Amino acid sequence: xxxxxxxxxxxxxxxxxxxxxxxxxxxxxxxxxxxxxxxxxxxxxxxxxxxxxxxxxxxxxxxxxxxxxxxxxxxxxxxxxxxxxxxxxxxxxxxxxxxxxxxxxxxxxxxxxxxxxxxxxxxxxxxxxxxxxxxxxxxxxxxxxxxxxxxxxxxxxxxxxxxxxxxxx
Amino acid sequence: xxxxxxxxxxxxxxxxxxxxxxxxxxxxxxxxxxxxxxxxxxxxxxxxxxxxxxxxxxxxxxxxxxxxxxxxxxxxxxxxxxxxxxxxxxxxxxxxxxxxxxxxxxxxxxxxxxxxxxxxxxxxxxxxxxxxxxxxxxxxxxxxxxxxxxxxxxxxxxxxxxxxxxxxx
DNA sequence: GCCTAGATGATAATTATTACCATCCGATAC
DNA sequence: GTATCGGATGGTAATAATTATCATCTAGGC
Numbered sequence: 491x492x493x494x495x496x497x498x499x500x501x502x503x504x505x506x507x508x509x510x511x512x513x514x515x516x517x518x519x520x521x522x523x524x525x526x527x528x529x530x531x532x533x534x535x536x537x538x539x540x541x542x543x544x545x546x547x548x549x550x551x552x553x554x555x556x557x558x559x560x561x562x563x564x565x566x567x568x569x570x571x572x573x574x575x576x577x578x579x580x581x582x583x584x585x586x587x588x589x590x591x592x593x594x595x596x597x598x599x600x601x602x603x604x605x606x607x608x609x610x611x612x613x614x615x616x617x618x619x620x621x622x623x624x625x626x627x628x629x630x631x632x633x634x635x636x637x638x639x640x641x642x643x644x645x646x647x648x649x650x651x652x653x654x655x656x657x658x659x
Numbered sequence: 660x661x662x663x664x665x666x667x668x669x670x671x672x673x674x675x676x677x678x679x680x681x682x683x684x685x686x687x688x689x690x691x692x693x694x695x696x697x698x699x700x701x702x703x704x705x706x707x708x709x710x711x712x713x714x715x716x717x718x719x720x721x722x723x724x725x726x727x728x729x730x731x732x733x734x735x736x737x738x739x740x741x742x743x744x745x746x747x748x749x750x751x752x753x754x755x756x757x758x759x760x761x762x763x764x765x766x767x768x769x770x771x772x773x774x775x776x777x778x779x780x781x782x783x784x785x786x787x788x789x790x791x792x793x794x795x796x797x798x799x800x801x802x803x804x805x806x807x808x809x810x811x812x813x814x815x816x817x818x819x820x821x822x823x824x825x826x827x828x
Numbered sequence: 829g830c831c832t833a834g835a836t837g838a839t840a841a842t843t844a845t846t847a848c849c850a851t852c853c854g855a856t857a858c
Numbered sequence: 859g860t861a862t863c864g865g866a867t868g869g870t871a872a873t874a875a876t877t878a879t880c881a882t883c884t885a886g887g888c
Contacts, residue, residue: 584874835884
């Protein structure tokens with residue numbers, strides 16, 4: 491299969507630089523530089539709407555009809571793992587509800603997905619004085635702090651230790 | 660079917676007050692006060708872990724084996740609509756990705772789910788000086804501003820107008 | 829008690845994502 | 859350039875979460 495770089499279009503300097511770095515950063519992460527990965531990162535950099543896998547799939551498909559949706563899903567996750575993309579919706583896999591109506595925020599463990607309430611004051615001031623929301627009328631806001639909880643931190647370091655031992659065998 | 664109030668247990672004063680208000684607030688919202696709804700809001704108020712529908716289902720089921728998972732899903736959404744609960748994961752229905760690695764935040768239209776980047780400075784200071792994250796080691800944070808975008812605002816008000824006309828017929 | 833709109837339970841359908849596996853190909857060593 | 863090999867891909871089945879459908883039931887107003 492042969493894929494080519496999607497049209498230059500009106501990509502910004504940022505996207506251009508990121509594309510230039512991309513191959514190296516893949517290799518640094520131990521990943522092969524495939525035409526699919528190039529097409530997907532390029533579509534992601536060209537988008538301004540924080541797309542879902544399906545949207546990227548549709549965009550990439552126009553030029554490369556053979557690409558598979560599964561590849562798009564996999565690749566987007568991979569890009570997040572090597573730090574080339576971010577998942578905006580950390581807790582997207584199922585809806586989580588909160589009965590606490592008082593204004594508050596959340597710390598989320600990135601590993602076990604436990605969520606705990608946090609109170610933070612003074613946010614309102616920072617947002618009001620700062621955010622330019624042209625075209626959007628704000629209704630509310632919520633801060634999500636990504637974190638590692640103590641028990642996950644312990645388990646993660648144990649796993650690393652085991653991994654190292656495995657690697658030495 | 661007959662459901663009863665889940666054991667008093669160690670419900671806080673907050674939950675107690677909310678339970679007391681609940682029936683009235685349902686009627687205000689034009690909703691029937693059913694045993695299922697009582698059981699679900701009570702389970703939600705008793706939980707501190709921002710549960711998913713399945714978790715509430717499991718909790719409620721212990722005392723009320725006949726309740727359906729579909730009812731739990733529907734009811735949780737309904738509770739959000741009348742303002743008795745919040746969905747912590749507004750954009751949970753599909754994963755959204757972002758190629759922009761620079762630190763930034765998001766405004767999300769609650770209607771069409773468009774997401775736009777916002778830059779907000781000074782957040783770091785507020786969080787560091789404020790948040791008590793006992794047991795969690797922070798890795799990053801992101802602020803999500805819920806909003807209504809201009810075009811959705813227009814459509815929503817058009818729809819209301821149509822609705823009123825319908826209602827007059 | 830009776831009636832009706834709305835609520836529920838049971839289950840099918842839909843949607844997003846992941847798993848699986850045969851085949852392919854990028855990267856490295858020759 | 860060729861051979862080799864482990865990771866990557868495409869096609870598709872499987873899974874998980876949620877929503878739709880519809881027959882039945884019931885809360886709330888009379």
